Amino acid sequence: MRATVIHGAGDVRVEDVPDPVLREPTDAVLRVLRSCICGSDLWPYGSMPASEQGRRIGHEFLGVVEETGAEVSGLRPGDVVVAPFVWADNTCDFCREGLQTSCRHGGNWGAPGVDGGQGEAVRVPQAQGTLVKLPVGEDSALLPSLLSLSDVFPTGHHCAVTAGVNPRTTVTVIGDGAVGLCAVLAAKRLGAERIILMGRHKARTDLGREFGATDVVAERGEEGVAKVRELTGGDGTHTVLECVGLRPAVETAYAVVRAGGTISRVGAPQYPDVPADFGTFLRNITLTGGVAPARAYIEELLPDVLEGTVQPGKVFDRTVDLDGVPDGYRAMADREALKVLVRP
Ligand SMILES: [Zn+2]
Numbered sequence: 001m002r003a004t005v006i007h008g009a010g011d012v013r014v015e016d017v018p019d020p021v022l023r024e025p026t027d028a029v030l031r032v033l034r035s036c037i038c039g040s041d042l043w044p045y046g047s048m049p050a051s052e053q054g055r056r057i058g059h060e061f062l063g064v065v066e067e068t069g070a071e072v073s074g075l076r077p078g079d080v081v082v083a084p085f086v087w088a089d090n091t092c093d094f095c096r097e098g099l100q101t102s103c104r105h106g107g108n109w110g111a112p113g114v115d116g117g118q119g120e121a122v123r124v125p126q127a128q129g130t131l132v133k134l135p136v137g138e139d140s141a142l143l144p145s146l147l148s149l150s151d152v153f154p155t156g157h158h159c160a161v162t163a164g165v166n167p168r169t170t171v172t173v174i175g176d177g178a179v180g181l182c183a184v185l186a187a188k189r190l191g192a193e194r195i196i197l198m199g200r201h202k203a204r205t206d207l208g209r210e211f212g213a214t215d216v217v218a219e220r221g222e223e224g225v226a227k228v229r230e231l232t233g234g235d236g237t238h239t240v241l242e243c244v245g246l247r248p249a250v251e252t253a254y255a256v257v258r259a260g261g262t263i264s265r266v267g268a269p270q271y272p273d274v275p276a277d278f279g280t281f282l283r284n285i286t287l288t289g290g291v292a293p294a295r296a297y298i299e300e301l302l303p304d305v306l307e308g309t310v311q312p313g314k315v316f317d318r319t320v321d322l323d324g325v326p327d328g329y330r331a332m333a334d335r336e337a338l339k340v341l342v343r344p
Pocket of ligand 1 (some may be wrong): 058088089090091092093094095100102103104105106
């Protein structure tokens with residue numbers, strides 16, 4: 001079969017690789033219907049040291065079960081399923097606490113010996129715990145929104161949930177990437193009535209408004225902070241959803257959060273430390289967030305996606321086939337595309 005292999009910064013290739021086969025009785029083999037490129041795939045795309053052998057990549061996908069191991073129950077060949085962005089047994093103590101990203105028997109797609117999602121097929125370890133069956137056919141128009149359950153929508157949701165967003169909280173979302181826009185959607189879904197989106201790409205912030213943002217602040221740095229404060233009577237917002245992962249974003253988060261408020265960050269942090277000085281102590285600021293246990297949220301978010309109440313799949317603004325994957329990376333890195341859907 002063919003699959004995406006990253007060999008280093010700026011070097012993504014689609015190559016022939018061995019067909020996946022059942023290795024463990026807990027495995028399943030999945031034929032990929034849709035996959036996509038994640039903003040976090042752009043970090044290795046920007047900085048991975050060159051490698052002759054390369055490594056498989058892609059962690060967001062949905063597909064059709066082709067084969068299941070002897071110990072997999074509840075899944076049959078032909079089932080359409082979505083995979084969260086880490087695999088997990090869904091039975092250990094961490095999984096039972098809703099922290100499948102810390103599963104004692106789980107792991108990452110694209111790790112040594114594990115397939116990546118940007119290919120024609122995937123061997124799924126811990127298939128019974130990992131995969132969630134979807135009540136749709138292979139040609140469903142809902143596939144893009146259902147694919148978003150793999151990562152981007154639960155990540156936005158995790159940000160809103162850990163920040164404590166509810167109908168009484170005001171919200172600032174920092175970042176107009178796909179995660180930031182999904183955080184807007186999640187905050188709206190949780191009842192927030194005032195959602196300020198900080199982003200400067202008009203097409204993206206327009207989608208943010210469609211998703212529920214009530215105000216858009218295009219300014220950055222001190223100007224952006226002043227604008228958010230002006231919009232909130234000088235106080236800032238109860239919650240701040242930091243969906244970028246860069247130092248200036250987290251600094252902005254501390255500057256626009258209201259005293260007693262909560263900052264949640266889900267952008268993979270590309271900085272070693274956060275502001276935690278006496279000033280933030282005096283203001284009683286809580287910092288939370290982290291990698292989203294997507295598996296914990298899929299069943300909760302699924303009904304709204306099936307009913308069309310939310311349409312997170314609107315973040316996909318370009319579709320490529322496997323051959324188009326390298327150019328999809330380039331387009332996302334150049335900010336030409338918001339999020340690229342892959343149709344193998
Ligand atoms: Zn587990």
